[in-house]
Amino acid sequence: MKKVALIAHDKKKDNLLEFVKKNIDIFSKFELVGTGTTGKLISEVLGLTVKRYKSGPLGGDQQIGALIAEDEVEFVMFFRDPLTSQPHEPDVQALIRLCDVHNVAIATNISTAELLIKNY
């Protein structure tokens, strides 16, 4: 079973939390990985085991990108905040690029996430 990656920018964390909670039966079937703060929140609030990497601005997006490059990731939920400037925007773009390079599904908003999760 491949991993599922969970990432959200600060203003989108509640949305991701709500989405994972709503689909907890599906998410609990996967090995979950996430960036630092997102992973902590999901494991603390929902009680799921999430392997946490570094916080996004400190390299977490790149660590998740490395898992994608190793073909270890089934899909990515990355709820981005397009209205707030991110100091690590190049890392965000690199992660999305690697999803395209390796043909890994990535949902960057709830509507896409809803469609994606219907496959599972």
Ligand SMILES: O=C(CO)COP(=O)(O)O
């Ligand atoms: O910044 C992020 C993704 O780019 C997310 O990082 P955190 O989960 O540590 O907030």
